[in-house]
Amino acid sequence: MGSVVSQHNSRLFTSESVTEGHPDKICDAISDAILDGLLSKDPRSRVAVETLVTTGQVHVAGEVTTEAYADIPTIVRE
Structure with a gap:
């Protein structure tokens, strides 16, 4: 995810790992x-799309430039 340079000129790398679900x-x-779906x-x-979820809600935000159509509610439900 990121790196930090310490005062001893060494680097500390960090990362995050999450499980299925x-x-x-x-x-x-x-x-x-x-x-x-859009690229196909x-x-x-x-496409610059972010998805945000909370209990009972899904929000899709971002911007898209395309000649295609994506049925976003159907994609979310699948």
């Missing part, structure tokens, strides 16, 4: 499905 994994899967119909699509 974690909200981050679910969000990534939804965003990836939207991206894949329009390879020139430009």
